[in-house]
Amino acid sequence: MFPNRFEYRRPGSLAEAVQILAENPDAKLLAGGHSLLPAMKLRLAAPSTLVDLSQIEGLRGIAANGALTIGALATYNQVHDSAAVRQAAPMLADTCGIVGDPQVRVRGTLGGSLAHADPAADLTAVVLALGGEVTVVGSGGERTIAADDLFVDLLTTSLAPEEIITEIRIPDLAGAKMAYEKHEHPASGYAVVGVAAVLAMGDGGTIRSARLAVTGATAKATRLSSAEAVLAGKTVRTETIAAAAAAAADGLEINGDLYASADYRRHLVGVLTRRALERATG
Ligand SMILES: Cc1cc2nc3c(=O)[nH]c(=O)nc-3n(C[C@H](O)[C@H](O)[C@H](O)COP(=O)(O)OP(=O)(O)OC[C@H]3O[C@@H](n4cnc5c(N)ncnc54)[C@H](O)[C@@H]3O)c2cc1C
Missing domain, CATH: 3.30.390.50 (CO dehydrogenase flavoprotein, C-terminal domain)
Known part of the structure; x- marks a missing residue:
């Protein structure tokens, strides 16, 4: 199956990505592509423009300092293999090891999973139970959305169309x-x-x-x-x-x-x- 024709953009900065989204209301961000590309091939999604996040610096890091901060483009495998995640939130590391199959885990991203809000996704429930939150950047600047407020309905989040999840934060859960x-x-x-x-x-x-x-x-x-x-x-x-x-x-x-x-x-x-x-x- 072939998707509809689309323009492909690969911005080098968040500001550029936000601008492309603002100028193209039916553009879609591309992270791991494991939900978006099947939807496009099935013609369930037909964005005019794909905005590939892969060249934007600083969206993949994982850091722990009591709380855990994970870049939105960190893949399931990177989260699963992170000693910092395993130490701070072992359930998160374990779950990233059981998503889909090896092909999905090598490309699929934590940010993409939360933004897609599939009703059968694993990480949505895990991040919600962990009391996580996401940092998002859009044309109005940066804001934080608690997981409790992120998932609105089937495949629907409280993200504005031109907002990009940049990181996921899990609070300090020592002893939990x-x-x-x-x-x-x-x-x-x-x-x-x-x-x-x-x-x-x-x-x-x-x-x-x-x-x-x-x-x-x-x-x-x-x-x-x-x-x-x-x-x-x-x-x-x-x-x-x-x-x-x-x-x-x-x-x-x-x-x-x-x-x-x-x-x-x-x-x-x-x-x-x-x-x-x-x-x-x-
Ligand atoms: C065969 C197969 C099996 C699977 N099995 C499972 C499973 O067992 N459990 C499970 O949970 N999932 C499963 N998935 C889905 C997989 O986890 C996807 O990788 C995930 O849902 C989306 O992440 P992605 O990085 O691939 O996002 P993409 O497909 O690139 O994007 C998904 C959506 O999120 C948006 N988006 C992506 N990144 C951001 C961002 N940073 N900010 C804002 N919006 C963004 C995109 O515009 C798009 O609308 C499976 C997928 C396949 C193909």
């Missing part, structure tokens, strides 16, 4: 317990359902606070607030985990499709919440 569990689609590896759990621990094995997020089940990555409420202030016990798993799907609008019905996905939300909590605390 975390794990991501997914039931993957056998063909693509995408999450039929995936649940990410991050527990901030207090004294004596008490859960000070919990952030859980689901992907695959709903139109966008979504916090599991009922399960979070069950966990906060409790000690880690089998019964606490079971109660959180039982409450996990409360209030969610769950999607069904030919591969997995809404009822099956609802069941998986509970199962994967239990598994994520068991692995995080085990």
